[in-house]
Amino acid sequence: MKQGTGEEGEKREQDNSLSNRTMTQLPNDPITQRSNAPTSGSPRAEALRRLRRNPVAIVCAVYIFVLLFVAVFANFIAPYDYDFQDTTRYANLPAPPDARHILGVDHLGRDILSRLLFGARISLSVSLVVVSLEIVIGVSLGLLAGYRGGRTDMVLMRFTDVMFAFPDLLLAILLSAVVRSGITALPTWVSFFTLFFALGVVAWPGMARLVRGQSLQLRNREFVEAARSLGVKESVILRRHLLPNISSPIIVQVTQDVAGMILAEATLSFLGLGVPPPFASWGRMIFEALPYKEVNPTLLVIPSLVLGLTVMAFNFLGDALRDALDPRLRQ
């Protein structure tokens, strides 16, 4: 997707507009590319300061913190349990908001607000698991391939080439569809396992490529060579010398991949290939609201909006992080 010329053009252009806006500030040091404005020291603190100046980043970060809080404490915040069916009051039809249920109930008499809150938990935990898988597999393979080069590198690159030849979400849909088609009764753990498997398979090659490219650039730098000549073990070089130096692009990639995974989970669940019932998933809530869209359209709108806002928040925060962590990336 990232076409060299196009992206570069866009980045250069963003940079121009930025320098126009910050005319009053001191120009950047042409060699280090760091701002000459007074700084509080470490590059991290500087990055954080740059991030704090970006209002979009602040809004997104606040939204994400609220979401995290909700996900962790859903069982304390939510007025009802995610699978509690208020069948005595509501016949099998979704009902509009009333005093008991602020956002109304779905076709099974379940509280929409509670399911939304628990949905945040599912969304974030699924993407967290998949992104952790991606980090463990992608970062370690990418580091190894980039640092060692040679055959290790070639095998990994050929494999990721095949994976890259195919669109992520489509492959995840096909994989989980095919896995599920052969199983009669689907225990809950199999559903989750299939979901993690399908998403994990498609997620890690991107990370592996990124890390490989970065460590390829670093492996012949003086500090790595110095470590090597001192006889430092390979595993230590990778962990202590390479990894800290490529953490910025990894953090940016992770933030954007969380958005991708939240979306992928919602899409798979929407198609009935993701989180099994009765767990609350935003994607499944959209699907379940479809037959009642004429009776109760809010049922359809609410989970869509929450899903859209969440995906946007992570995407925009990723962009802002990229700009803040590594101004060189914009050159």
Added chain:
Amino acid sequence: MGQTAGIIPACRPIFSQIGRDAPNSTDFPVKSVSMLTFILKRIALSIPTLIAISFLVFVVARLAPSDPVQIMAGDKASPAQVERIRKEYGLDKPFLVQYVNYVGNIVLHGDFGKSFTRGQQPVSEMIRSDFPVTARLALQALLFALILGIPTGIFAALYHNSWFDRAAMSIVVALTALPSIVLGPLLVVLLALKFPIFPVTGWMNPQSQVFIAGIPTPIYLDTILPTITLGSRSAALIARFMRSSLLDVLRQDYLRTAIAKGLSRSRAVMRHALKNSVLPVLTVVGTNFGALLSGSFVVETLFAIPGIGYVSIDSITKRDYPVIQGMALLVAAGYILVNLGVDVLYGVIDPRVRSQEAA
């Protein structure tokens, strides 16, 4: 597959006009490969991917822990009955033989096997009836994306930093983050329920056909919402790439030279900048076609459109794996073919791509 390949001729009028003035070989002293060699090479390269994907689909289907024959026969079937069905579907043979038979039947007879449910209807028959629906949906979405995205990108780049540029790019950024699963429900509620402009569901109902001055057009009102839902994100991506690519070209020396030589800005843009800036956009069209296909699963489910996405999802709940396998292969092949087409088109428009191949 004919319909998928048809997407390429559909975009040709737009691109060929730009590509007509492509630098010819006398401008640039490089060794150029003949078009035929280039195309053949590209086709040869895409075959391994196709084989890999078909094998992957086949292996994953077999990895599932339970026996599809048992599922099909039901719990009460006698072992003899199960064996008979196993033989009938050729599932008693070794794995590799099954794979070769399966692929061989597709290649030689166009036979994708028979559905487990739906009264053993041949999968190829289902493909024939459902594929055109998905192809039309994807094609309409792609057309919508191109018609909206390319001019938006061009104008945003030409009037860089103007109010139009800013407004368009804000919308683009928002749309890029909004997938069909979010946009679809919102559009339905807004444009079909709140303001009933479009039908809520359906696909090419005769009542929804649009007549212009009493003459029937190939436009159906009920296909418009699905098309917008599916195509918006692509339109945004195309607009963004078109803009940054054109901005990039506008800064190049040769364009400055052209203007310095006395060419008007509009002429310089038309004759020199556009054709060079459209190439990266073409790649986006290719890679983004995968998103259109996976998006069509969502959109077909959202709007109850009887295409391959809808049928596949329906088959998953029925555990009808010959159908799922066939549809998965078809979708994979469609994606690979479209990207092959984009690669070839790239070579046609830009001779530099071909000469790189020769080097």
